[in-house]
Structure formats: C-alpha cells, structure tokens
Amino acid sequence: MDKVKEIYCRIYQTTLRTALPFLPYRNPKILHSVTEIPGVLIEKGLKRPLLVTDRSIRELGLTKRLEEVLEENGEPAFVYDGTKQNPTTQMVMEALKIYRDNGCDCIISFGGGSPMDCAKGVGACVARPKKPLKRMAGILKIGRKLPLLIAVPTTAGTGSETTLAAVIVDGETRHKYVINDFPLIPSYAVLDPSVISMLPSSIAAATGMDALTHAVEAYIGRSTTRYTRGEAKKAVRAVFHDIEDAAAHRSLRAEKGMLIAAHRAGRAFTRSYVGYIHAVSHSLSGKYNMPHGRTNAILLPIVLEMYGPKVHQKLAELAVCAGLGKMSEGREALAEKFIAAIYELNERLGIPRKIEGIEEEDIDVLAAYADREANPLYPVPILWDREELKEIYRKARG
Template sequence: MNIFKKTFCRGFQGAFYVAMPVLPYKDPDIIDSIGDIPDILNKEGIKRPLVVTDSNLSAIGASKNLTDVLDAAGTDYVFFDKAFPNPTTDLVERAYGKFISGNCDGLISYGGGSPMDVAKAVGIRVVHPNKKLTQLAGIVKVWKKLPPIIAIPTTAGTGSETSVTTILVDSETRHKFGISDFPLIPKYAVLDPVTIHELPRDIAASTGLDALVHALEAYINRSHTKESRNYCELAVKWIFVSLKDSVDHKSEEAERQMLLASHYAGRALSRAYVGYIHAVSHSLSGMYDLPHGWTNAVLTPIVLRMYGPVVNKKLARLARCAGIGKADETEAELAEKFIAAFEEMNRFYGIPDHIDAIREEHIPRMARYAAKEANPVYPVPVLWTAEDLEEVYRRVMPGSGHSRGNDK
C-alpha cells in the first residue's frame, strides 16, 4: 500500500480511536434466562414484538424454548421463521413487511448471527423506510434510535447480541456488506445455556472458533483499549478452557462460560473491530454461501502467518491467557504455538486448511470487496491493498503449498 493510502487509513483509524471515549457505546443488559423475557417486555412497554428466528431452528422445534415462554405469559407476538445463513436484503424486506403489517413495536431475535442480523436490519428499515439498506452500508449512517431489540443467541457465537453491526448480502449482486452504528446494539442479551445445548457438534465448534477469532482480531488490531483488551483476554481464556467441555460434553457450566466469552468478544470487536480474517471471510461466504465461523477458522492460521512478526507480541500474550507454552519461551515461539493451537483445534473439529470452492477468476473481485470492507475502518496490524489480499485467497486454495505447517 502506498504512503498516501496508508496515511489516510491510519489517520481515519486514529480519529476514531481518539473519539472512542465519547462514543455512545451502551452494552446490552445481560439476562440469564429466557423465562425472564415477558417481564422485560412489560418493563419496556412492548405490546407486540416481531420474533425473528431461522427456518432450521423452527423446523427442529428449538424456537419453542422461546415461544412456549411467550405463550404461557399470554404475550401477543408475530412470528417470522424464515431467516437463513448469510441473510439477504430481500429476506429483510419480508421480515420488515411482517413488522409493519403486524403493527409490531419491538424485536426479539432467536438464533445465531442470521436472525440477529435480520432483526437489526428490520429495525433500520423501520427508522429509515425510504432508504435501501445498501445505502446505509458502512459506519455511523443510521443515527436514529431503533425499536428495542432483545437478542437471544443460540450459538456461542457471533457476539452479534452486543455488536454495532449487521451483516447482509445484497440480493442483486451477492456482495456481502455491513452496516455499523451504535443504535444497532440490542437493548438486552439473553445468555441462557438451554439455547445452545442441542447444537450439532460442527456448528457449536465453528461458532465457538468464530468467537475466538473476534477476540483475536480485536486484540491484534491497533485501536484496542484497556477495556477491549480485558474483554479479549477473558474471552480467549474462557474459550480455551470451555470450548471442548461445551461442544463435546455439553457441560452447562461450560456452555454458560462460552456464551459469556462470545458476548465479551462481541463487546471487544464493537470497540476494536475485526480485521482481514473477517473481511476475506465475508467475501468468501457471500460468494459461495459458506458458513461464517467455518470460513474464519480456515483462514485464521493463514492470515496470522501472513501478518508476520508484527503480531508476535500480542499473540504471545494471548498464548499466555490460553495457558499455552512456557514462561521462558520467546514471543515468536509463543505466537507460533498459539497459531499451532488454533490449527490443532481446527483439526480436532474436522475443519480443513483450504477451501475447495474458490475459483481463480473470482479472486480479484472478492479481494476488492475485502479491501473495501476493511480499509480504512479496521485498524489491522498490517495494511494490505486488494492486490495484497489476493494472496490470502490463493494461499487458501487447495494445493497452494501453504497447507498446514508449511509456513513454519
């Protein structure tokens, strides 16, 4: 990246960093049990919420965890169970139509990232009925207060229940884009282990690794704060302690800790952002409809190694948080052990080191999308242009020669 672009990006990020103490972050109130939701609705004066969930959760009856509580309390609500992974702008329009025709006055999202993204986007459409969502892509363009959102994550997870962002796919172009602004932060986050208890192993693992990537990217970025660093360190420690017990042994205590870890990682990324792992991942999952957490997990070792020694110090600290390595090891050794531990988790959960779907002819376009998403907003440790980013896609193609361990 040339010096002018670099100066612009770092200047933009610096301005946000300086402004951070006065930015209106308002973390959601944490609620421990779904059973408390009717009380929250009463307290907020919400008479008719739109419940947004996804078709899979609805089909397997998981959303009954919520609807049984609402029905027992006699709550009047409108049910929209058509959300799907990588939600599109068309899908949001359908949910928004339900909100309007049902005279709704609040939103409850029940699900992983997708229902939460849809609920936030419906909220945006309510306050911006004359704007297309694509017109609001980017940061701090929403401005207006949304209807209250009660977010119930069913993965641990996206951290979306506390983030300023909704991620959507433009139905016309398949371009995946984000809208980030403070009013998108839900008012309540319900962290109840019952919601993640039945998750299939592969989804529980890849979403848990997504939470780890949130903490990791927020930590190695340049605009972190003491608060965001604390959140990251706690999240990384808890994920290394609890992921396996939560995913493979279904320990309720571990599930609760994973939900909190994911939540704290979400708080961290709202303040310190994510980086090129997410930017590249979004372009890939938008183009090929790949699961977000899975794509991040594949990309993480590759991107971390491409960053090089500049991230060693912070990765070494995270390694210590995770209980990896010995006290007398160098930062470079600990950083490498942290990356190796991530690869080991990928192996353990059957996540590959390459993505078969990638086609060479798509790479320049995806790299442009990734560069557009990341620059200048994400305060990444090393700045890359779209041309630089093309290398990430090529390294993750099958047979690239950069498969597991080759860069050591």
C-alpha cells in the first residue's frame, strides 16, 4: 500500500479507537431458553412479533416450540421463512412487507447469520422508512431506534446476536455490503443449546470456525481493549476445547460452550473489528454464494501465515490460551504451532485446505470489493491494497 493511503487508514483507525470508550456499545441481555421470550414481550407490552427464519429451520421443527409458546401467550408470530444464505435486499423487502401488512411491533430472528442479517435489515428499514437499505451501508447511517429485536442463534458462530453489523447482498450486482450502527445490536440474545442440536455437523463445524476467525481477527487487530482481548481469548480457548464435540453433537455442554464462545467472539469483534479474512470472504460469498464460515476457516491459516512475524507475539498468546504450549517456547514457534493447529482442526472437521471455484478473471473485482470493505475501517496488523490482496485469492484457490 502506498504511504499516503497507509497514513490515511491508520489515522482513520486511530480516530475510531480513541472514540471507542465513548461509543454506545451495549451487550444484549441473555436468555437461556426460547420459552423466556413471551415473558419479555408481555413485559414490554408487545403483541405482534415478526419471526424471521429460513425454510429448512422451520421444516426441521426448530421454531415449533417458540411459535407454540407465543401462540399460548396471545402473541402469535407472523412468519417470514424465505431467508436464504447471504440474504438479499429483496428478501429484506419481502419480510418488511409482512411486518407492515400485519402491524407487527417487534422482530425475532431465529437462525444462523442469514436470518439475523435479514431481521436487522427489516429493523433498519422500519427505523428509516424513507432511506434505501443500500444507502445505510457503511457506519452510523441508521441513527434511529429499531423495533425490539430478539435474536435466537441456531448456529454457534456468527455472533451476530451481539453485533452492530448486518451483511446484505445487492440482488442485482451481487455486491455484499455491511451496515454498521448501534441500533442494530439486538436487545436480547437467546443462547439455547436445544435449538442447535439438530444442526448438520458440517455447518456446526464451519460456523464454529467463523467464531474462531472473529476472535483471532479481533485479537490481532490494532484496536483492541482489555475487554475485547479478554473476550477473544476466552472464545479461542473454548473453540479449541469444544468445537469437535459440539459439531458431532456429542455433548450439550460443548454446544452451550460454543454458543457462549461465539457470543464472546461477537462481543470482541463488534468493538475491535475483523480484518482481511472477512473482507476477502465477504467478496467470495457475495460473488459465488460461498458459505461464510467454511471460507473463513480456509482463509484463516493462509492469511495468518502471510502476516508473518508481525503477528507472532499475538498468535503465541493465543496458542498458550488454546493449550498448545507455554510462553517459554518462544513466540515464533508458538505462532507456527497455532497456525498448524488450525490446519489440523480444519482437517479433523472435514474442511478442505483450498477454496474451489475462484476464477482468475474475477480476482481483480473481488480484491477491489475486499479493499473497499477493509480499508480504512479494519485495523489490520499489516495494510494491504487491492494489488496485495489479490495474493490471498491466489493462495486460497484450489
């Protein structure tokens, strides 16, 4: 990256970091079961929830218990179950229509990252009815309170139940854009392991690796605080400890452990940001509809290697956290152990080493999207421009 752009990026990031303690971050209140939701609605005087989910989750019967308890309490849900992976503006509009047609007064998202992003999109449109969703891309473009938003994650990974971000794909251009604003932080997060117990193992594994990516990118970035470093470390420790048992559904304790880990990683990255792994991954899932968690899992060790000595100290600290060694082994050796452990974990979880399907002729545009998303916002350890980012796609290609 040229010097002028580099200085601009670092000044931008330093300004945000300085402002961090004064920004209105909040943590959603935690509920431990979906059966606690009706009580919250009664307490708030709300009666007409929009339930945003996806068809397979609903067909698996995962929303059944929630729909029943809402019905029993006289708060029947109006359901939008058309969310798909990488939700589009069109899906947000469809869900918004149900919200408006039925006079809904609050939103419950039920699912992985996609229904949550879609639900946040609906909330943003309710808050800013005259502003097109696309114009809310970037930071602090909503500025008004959303209807009450309750998030029920059915994957332990995105951390979206605690973040201020919504990721939406423009249905026409396939450009994926991120809306970041404080009103998008849900008011409640329901960490109920009974709703993740039917998740296919491959999805549980990939989303768990997304949580690990959040924790690592937040930790190695330059805008950390004592709080975010602590949350990221706890998340890394728990992912290494619980991901395999949780993905295989061998233990409810491990599943709860992963839900909490993903939530902690969410708390860390919503304050300390992610980095190039996410920027590159978003460009890939926008263009080719690739699953976010799996793409991140593959990119994570590749990008950490490319960062080189600059991140050795931090990776060494995370390696100690993950139980891979002791600080006395030296930071370079520990950093290498940490990267090797991610490759091995991916392998045990059935995640490949390379990403199939990246076309050489697309790399220019993909790198431009990643550059636009990451620079100047993400406080990455080393700044790379569009030309340098192309290297990541080439290294990751199958």
